[in-house]
Amino acid sequence: xxxxxxxxxxxxxxxxxxxxxxxxxxxxxxxxxxxxxxxxxxxxxxxxxxxxxxxxxxxxxxxxxxxxxxxxxxxxxxxxxxxxxxxxxxxxxxxxxxxxxxxxxxxxxxxxxxxxxxxxxxxxxxxxxxxxxxxxxxxxxxxxxxxxxxxxxxxxxxxxxxxxxxxxxxxxxxxxxxxxxxxxxxxxxxxxxxxxxxxxxxxxxxxxxxxxxxxxxxxxxxxxxxxxxxxxxxxxxxxxxxxxxxxxxxxxxxxxxxxxxxxxxxxxxxxxxxxxxxxxxxxxxxxx
Amino acid sequence: xxxxxxxxxxxxxxxxxxxxxxxxxxxxxxxxxxxxxxxxxxxxxxxxxxxxxxxxxxxxxxxxxxxxxxxxxxxxxxxxxxxxxxxxxxxxxxxxxxxxxxxxxxxxxxxxxxxxxxxxxxxxxxxxxxxxxxxxxxxxxxxxxxxxxxxxxxxxxxxxxxxxxxxxxxxxxxxxxxxxxxxxxxxxxxxxxxxxxxxxxxxxxxxxxxxxxxxxxxxxxxxxxxxxxxxxxxxxxxxxxxxxxxxxxxxxxxxxxxxxxxxxxxx
Numbered sequence: 001x002x003x004x005x006x007x008x009x010x011x012x013x014x015x016x017x018x019x020x021x022x023x024x025x026x027x028x029x030x031x032x033x034x035x036x037x038x039x040x041x042x043x044x045x046x047x048x049x050x051x052x053x054x055x056x057x058x059x060x061x062x063x064x065x066x067x068x069x070x071x072x073x074x075x076x077x078x079x080x081x082x083x084x085x086x087x088x089x090x091x092x093x094x095x096x097x098x099x100x101x102x103x104x105x106x107x108x109x110x111x112x113x114x115x116x117x118x119x120x121x122x123x124x125x126x127x128x129x130x131x132x133x134x135x136x137x138x139x140x141x142x143x144x145x146x147x148x149x150x151x152x153x154x155x156x157x158x159x160x161x162x163x164x165x166x167x168x169x170x171x172x173x174x175x176x177x178x179x180x181x182x183x184x185x186x187x188x189x190x191x192x193x194x195x196x197x198x199x200x201x202x203x204x205x206x207x208x209x210x211x212x213x214x215x216x217x218x219x220x221x222x223x224x225x226x227x228x229x230x231x232x233x234x235x236x237x238x239x240x241x242x243x244x245x246x247x248x249x250x251x252x253x254x255x256x257x258x259x260x261x262x263x264x265x266x267x268x269x270x271x272x273x274x275x276x277x278x279x280x281x282x283x284x285x286x287x288x
Numbered sequence: 289x290x291x292x293x294x295x296x297x298x299x300x301x302x303x304x305x306x307x308x309x310x311x312x313x314x315x316x317x318x319x320x321x322x323x324x325x326x327x328x329x330x331x332x333x334x335x336x337x338x339x340x341x342x343x344x345x346x347x348x349x350x351x352x353x354x355x356x357x358x359x360x361x362x363x364x365x366x367x368x369x370x371x372x373x374x375x376x377x378x379x380x381x382x383x384x385x386x387x388x389x390x391x392x393x394x395x396x397x398x399x400x401x402x403x404x405x406x407x408x409x410x411x412x413x414x415x416x417x418x419x420x421x422x423x424x425x426x427x428x429x430x431x432x433x434x435x436x437x438x439x440x441x442x443x444x445x446x447x448x449x450x451x452x453x454x455x456x457x458x459x460x461x462x463x464x465x466x467x468x469x470x471x472x473x474x475x476x477x478x479x480x481x482x483x484x485x486x487x488x489x490x491x492x493x494x495x496x497x498x499x500x501x502x503x504x505x506x507x508x509x510x511x512x513x514x515x516x517x518x519x520x521x522x523x524x525x526x527x528x529x530x531x532x533x534x535x536x537x538x539x540x541x542x543x544x545x546x547x548x549x550x551x552x553x554x555x
Contacts, residue, residue: 046441053506055506055509059342059502059509079486080509083513084510091503092505093500095500096503097507099451100451101426109513110510110512110523112520112521112522113512113519114512115515115520116520120519122522141293141454142291143455247542
């Protein structure tokens with residue numbers, strides 16, 4: 001597995017701020033990995049993403065120390081066009097990222113900007129709209145879509161360029177359960193079909209916990225906890241300290257452990273919890 | 289009205305099917321003939337005919353009722369103010385028809401002619417330009433400008449403004465609702481006090497828009513906007529013989545009407 005993102009000893013300080021927003025952070029993400037970045041507000045998650053994109057320091061001026069590599073590219077010194085071929089970001093609010101007045105134009109827009117031939121554009125638009133499940137809505141206005149569809153369109157539009165890495169900034173925070181499911185399915189499809197590396201910044205975990213390869217927990221500009229979901233949630237996480245809630249089933253398990261129930265592992269998904277709890281009940285029934 | 293597509297109202301009328309470039313040339317023709325009439329010929333019948341032609345163009349494209357109300361209101365307002373103030377501000381000779389007693393404003397037949405011509409000079413081009421926006425997808429207008437060698441980075445600015453029209457309307461509604469729930473009474477009080485109250489809507493709107501502008505900039509960057517000097521268009525505009533014919537027809541109509549009216553119906 002090739003390295004998609006490699007960060008070494010990164011320090012970022014915004015202009016006129018005394019403290020660094022990111023403090024000596026090192027990180028490596030492999031190609032095709034699905035990584036979730038979690039942590040309280042203001043812990044430096046967004047700063048980290050914007051630095052990977054090169055938006056810091058190119059657009060938002062800040063002091064940056066350390067090194068960032070995206071495949072063989074140095075985003076801190078590359079042009080936005082070069083960066084767009086490797087890594088792209090989809091923000092929380094899809095509204096501001098949809099810049100045309102029809103679904104078709106929205107997906108064709110980046111391809112047209114790169115001057116691709118007409119037939120290639122038509123082919124890719126068709127393909128991408130099928131992947132995100134928006135086929136048949138080509139002539140609709142983005143303003144008339146539902147929240148989940150808008151988010152899917154925002155992803156589709158950057159996907160058409162076939163970036164190797166997609167950064168999703170709280171992709172589900174404004175979505176209802178149906179919209180969240182649409183985005184989850186889309187992410188799984190992207191990984192399967194294009195082997196896209198995905199870095200998602202999130203506060204909510206439930207939708208992704210079963211599929212994510214690795215969770216990074218940030219606090220105070222550093223990564224304080226790292227590992228697969230099972231490892232990360234094996235020890236009790238207190239929402240008020242961590243800045244995010246563990247899966248609800250894990251919270252129930254923490255309570256059970258505290259009240260003296262012996263659990264083989266801390267479950268992270270509903271199915272896993274069901275199996276564990278059923279096992280315990282069966283055991284008790286057998287012993288009594 | 290949601291302005292989903294900016295000002296564009298989807299449809300299949302004749303004007304919807306014309307190349308946007310032909311529509312722009314048509315609007316410029318309307319503008320040129322209106323200026324010529326409004327400043328030199330000053331024939332209200334001719335002005336009225338141009339006005340009627342753009343109204344027919346507008347009505348045939350079946351816009352939403354919003355546009356009828358807007359241009360109906362605008363027409364009445366401009367005709368009213370034009371009839372009120374032009375005769376008073378320009379001393380002209382001619383046969384007096386009416387004199388306002390206290391103010392001493394004289395309404396002569398020449399003044400009436402001037403007022404009507406000037407009103408049509410303003411109204412016809414506005415409606416013609418609006419018809420372009422109502423019947424053309426913003427993306428097609430963008431392409432028309434690029435085909436005329438406008439730098440595409442600049443040509444996209446008005447298109448973005450059209451795209452964000454529905455977004456801004458939603459934002460304004462949200463802010464108004466939020467401020468009303470905090471006891472801001474926008475509908476009460478004198479006009480100056482109502483205007484002052486709208487500051488409470490305008491300021492949050494500007495702040496939100498400025499915050500969003502950064503995201504928009506990054507989004508455009510990550511879509512490779514400005515990456516190349518030229519860009520392609522996946523659905524290319526094609527100028528057809530139909531477009532040329534329509535343009536010739538309108539231009540001929542305006543020219544013939546001008547000749548006929550000035551020769552035979554001179555006021």
